[in-house]
Amino acid sequence: MIYYAMALYPEAQPFIWQMNLKKRAEETHLQIFENEETCLVITGVGEVQAAAAVAYLLARRPPKAQDLLVNVGVCGSERQPLGTCYLCNKIVEQTTGRTFYPDILLRHPFEEAATMTCPVVAGDGANETALLDMEAAGIYQAGQMFLQPHQMAFLKIVSDAADGRRLSKQQVEQLVQRHAETIIAWSKQAQACLARQQAELFSPEEEKAIEAAAAEHGLTLTQRRQMQQLLRYDKLEQGDIGALLKELPERMESGKQEGKQYLEQLRQHIL
Amino acid sequence: MNNFDNISFKPAFSHIYIEEKALYHPVTEQILQKFPQAKQIRIAHYKDVFCRSRQQFGLQKQSPKLILAKRENTCIYEGAKPCQSFGHTHFYYASGVMNCFYDCEYCYLQGMYPSANLVVFVNLEETFRQVEELLQKFPLYLCISYDTDLLALESMLGYVRRWIAFAKKWENLTIEIRTKSANYAKIADLTPSNNVILAWTLSPQETMARYEHGTATTAARLKNAGAAAADGWNVRLCFDPVLWQKHWQESYKQLITETFETVSPGEILDCSIGQFRAAKDALKRMRKNRPDSALLHYPYQLQDGVYQYDRERAAELMGQIKRWVENYLPPEKIFLWQGEE
Numbered sequence: 001m002i003y004y005a006m007a008l009y010p011e012a013q014p015f016i017w018q019m020n021l022k023k024r025a026e027e028t029h030l031q032i033f034e035n036e037e038t039c040l041v042i043t044g045v046g047e048v049q050a051a052a053a054v055a056y057l058l059a060r061r062p063p064k065a066q067d068l069l070v071n072v073g074v075c076g077s078e079r080q081p082l083g084t085c086y087l088c089n090k091i092v093e094q095t096t097g098r099t100f101y102p103d104i105l106l107r108h109p110f111e112e113a114a115t116m117t118c119p120v121v122a123g124d125g126a127n128e129t130a131l132l133d134m135e136a137a138g139i140y141q142a143g144q145m146f147l148q149p150h151q152m153a154f155l156k157i158v159s160d161a162a163d164g165r166r167l168s169k170q171q172v173e174q175l176v177q178r179h180a181e182t183i184i185a186w187s188k189q190a191q192a193c194l195a196r197q198q199a200e201l202f203s204p205e206e207e208k209a210i211e212a213a214a215a216e217h218g219l220t221l222t223q224r225r226q227m228q229q230l231l232r233y234d235k236l237e238q239g240d241i242g243a244l245l246k247e248l249p250e251r252m253e254s255g256k257q258e259g260k261q262y263l264e265q266l267r268q269h270i271l
Numbered sequence: 272m273n274n275f276d277n278i279s280f281k282p283a284f285s286h287i288y289i290e291e292k293a294l295y296h297p298v299t300e301q302i303l304q305k306f307p308q309a310k311q312i313r314i315a316h317y318k319d320v321f322c323r324s325r326q327q328f329g330l331q332k333q334s335p336k337l338i339l340a341k342r343e344n345t346c347i348y349e350g351a352k353p354c355q356s357f358g359h360t361h362f363y364y365a366s367g368v369m370n371c372f373y374d375c376e377y378c379y380l381q382g383m384y385p386s387a388n389l390v391v392f393v394n395l396e397e398t399f400r401q402v403e404e405l406l407q408k409f410p411l412y413l414c415i416s417y418d419t420d421l422l423a424l425e426s427m428l429g430y431v432r433r434w435i436a437f438a439k440k441w442e443n444l445t446i447e448i449r450t451k452s453a454n455y456a457k458i459a460d461l462t463p464s465n466n467v468i469l470a471w472t473l474s475p476q477e478t479m480a481r482y483e484h485g486t487a488t489t490a491a492r493l494k495n496a497g498a499a500a501a502d503g504w505n506v507r508l509c510f511d512p513v514l515w516q517k518h519w520q521e522s523y524k525q526l527i528t529e530t531f532e533t534v535s536p537g538e539i540l541d542c543s544i545g546q547f548r549a550a551k552d553a554l555k556r557m558r559k560n561r562p563d564s565a566l567l568h569y570p571y572q573l574q575d576g577v578y579q580y581d582r583e584r585a586a587e588l589m590g591q592i593k594r595w596v597e598n599y600l601p602p603e604k605i606f607l608w609q610g611e612e
C-alpha cells in the first residue's frame with residue numbers, strides 16, 4: 001500500500017485523477033480516496049491537522065513493512081527555482097527546533113533539500129533550510145509511530161518565494177500536475193523494491209502445513225516456536241521444506257507422537 | 272525519467288551527515304573531498320541521525336550513510352569479559368568509528384547499534400590524548416579496529432597510519448588492528464613496529480563468499496598476511512568465528528593448509544580460534560534485522576545467556592580445528608575462545 005498525504009485538494013487532484021482513486025463515502029471526518037494499492041488523505045493545512053489526519057489514516061489501516069507514506073505539497077523558497085520538486089532529506093520543526101531525517105535509501109529522480117515546517121510560511125532571508133513548508137514535521141512525527149524512517153518520503157514543489165503571495169487553486173494544481181506522473185511511478189517502484197526485500201519466508205501453503213503438523217503433535221506454544229525456528233533455518237538453508245513436512249510423519253516410528261519426540265526427530269533430521 | 276523498473280539502492284555514502292562541531296575539521300574536509308557527489312546534511316549531534324527510533328538495519332546496510340562527528344566524551348573502553356584479551360591485564364578498545372563498511376551476516380554490530388550508518392569521529396587526536404592518560408597509569412593492550420574494520424577504511428581515513436605512528440612513541444602500548452581487508456598495501460611502506468599486531472580474520476572461501484559480504488577473498492587476505500609477516504610485522508591469524516556447515520571438515524582443513532602454505536608458521540605471532548557466539552538479546556535483534564540469514568537462524572543453544580552451537584558440535588568443531596592448527600603452531604601460540612571465558 002502507498003499512502004499519500006496532501007494538505008489541499010488541488011495538491012491531491014492530479015493524483016486522484018491519474019490513479020483513478022475513488023472517494024470513500026463512509027469517511028465523514030476526512031476526505032480519503034483509494035484504490036486497491038493506494039490510499040490518499042487530504043489532511044488540511046498546518047502541522048497539527050496533518051499529523052492528526054495521518055495518524056487517523058494509519059491507525060485505521062495499519063501499514064506493513066513494505067508500505068510507503070508519501071507527502072506531496074507545494075512549498076516556499078527564497079533560493080530554489082520555482083516549480084522544482086525536492087525530496088526532503090531533513091525536516092526542521094521551526095517551533096521546537098527539532099529535526100527529523102527520513103532515510104533516503106533508494107535512487108530517485110528528484111533534487112534533494114532540507115525543509116523547515118513553520119506555522120506561517122514567510123521568508124526572512126535567514127532560514128537555515130532551502131524550503132519552507134507547513135506540514136512535513138507533523139506528518140513525520142505521526143508517521144514514525146507506524147513506519148520506519150525509510151518508509152516516509154516528503155516531496156515539496158516550490159510554488160513561491162516564501163513572500164506570502166498566494167497561488168490560485170489552478171496554479172497549484174498545474175504545478176503539482178507537472179510532477180505527479182513521476183512521483184506516482186517512483187513511489188510504486190520504491191514500494192515494490194521494499195516488498196521484494198521483505199518477502200515472507202513461508203508460503204501460505206507452508207504456513208498451513210506447519211500449523212497442521214504442530215496441531216497433530218500437540219505442540220505447546222514454546223515447542224511451536226522451536227519448530228518454526230528449525231523450519232526457518234531449514235528453508236533458508238535448503239530453499240524448500242515441502243518434502244520435509246510431507247515425509248517426516250511417514251518416517252516416524254509411530255504416526256502420532258508427543259510434541260517433544262516430534263521436535264527431536266525434526267531437529268535430528270534438519271541438523 | 273519515469274522508468275524506475277530497476278530501482279535500486281543508492282551507493283554507500285550517498286549522504287554524509289556532518290555535525291556542526293565537525294564541519295571545519297581537516298579530517299572532515301579530507302573525507303568530503305573523496306565523495307564530491309555526496310549530499311551533505313548538517314546535523315547538531317550524531318545521535319540525531321544514528322539513534323533515531325525504528326531504523327531498519329538490514330536495509331540501511333544496502334545503502335549505508337556516513338556521519339561525521341566529534342567525540343567529546345570517552346573514546347576508550349575496557350574490553351568486555353567474553354572478549355579476547357590474549358593474556359593482557361589491561362585490555363581496552365578504541366571506538367573511533369562505529370559500524371563497518373563490510374557486511375558479515377554474523378556481525379554482532381547489527382545486534383548492538385540502532386543504525387547501520389557509519390559514524391566517524393574525526394578528532395582522533397582526542398582518542399590519543401585519552402590513551403596517553405591511561406598509559407601514565409599502566410601498560411595498555413588496545414584493539415583499535417574493534418567496532419569496525421579500520422584498515423578497510425584506510426583510503427578514506429588514514430587512521431591506521433596515524434595509530435601506528437602514535438604507537439611508535441609509546442613502548443608500553445600494544446595495538447591490535449584486525450581486518451578482513453586486503454589493504455596491507457596502504458601501510459606496507461611503514462617500518463614494522465614491535466608493539467603493533469596486524470590481525471587477519473580467516474574463513475574458508477565459500478564461507479567468505481556466502482556470509483562475509485564485501486570483504487576481501489580468503490586468498491587475498493592470506494597473501495596480505497603473508498606479505499606483512501615477511502616484512503617483519505607481528506601477524507595474528509584469527510579463525511573466528513568458526514562456523515559449522517556441511518562439509519566443514521574439508522573446508523577448514525583446506526583453509527588451514529592454504530594458510531600455512533602462504534604464511535610461514537615461523538613468522539606468525541599467534542593464532543586464535545573462536546566459535547560463533549551471540550548474547551541472547553543481540554541474536555534476537557540480529558535475526559530481526561536479517562530474516563533471510565540461514566546462519567543467524569540456525570537453532571543455536573542458549574548457554575549462560577549466550578547462544579552458541581550445542582556442546583557436542585562445538586567441541587567437535589573447535590577440537591578438530593585446533594588439532595589441525597597444532598600441526599603448524601606450538602600450543603602456546605594458539606588461543607581458543609569457547610563460549611564464555
Ligand code: SF4
Pocket residue numbers: 370371372373374375377378379380417418419420451
Ligand atoms: S568485518 Fe567485522 S566489524 Fe565488519 S561487518 Fe564483518 S564482523 Fe562486522
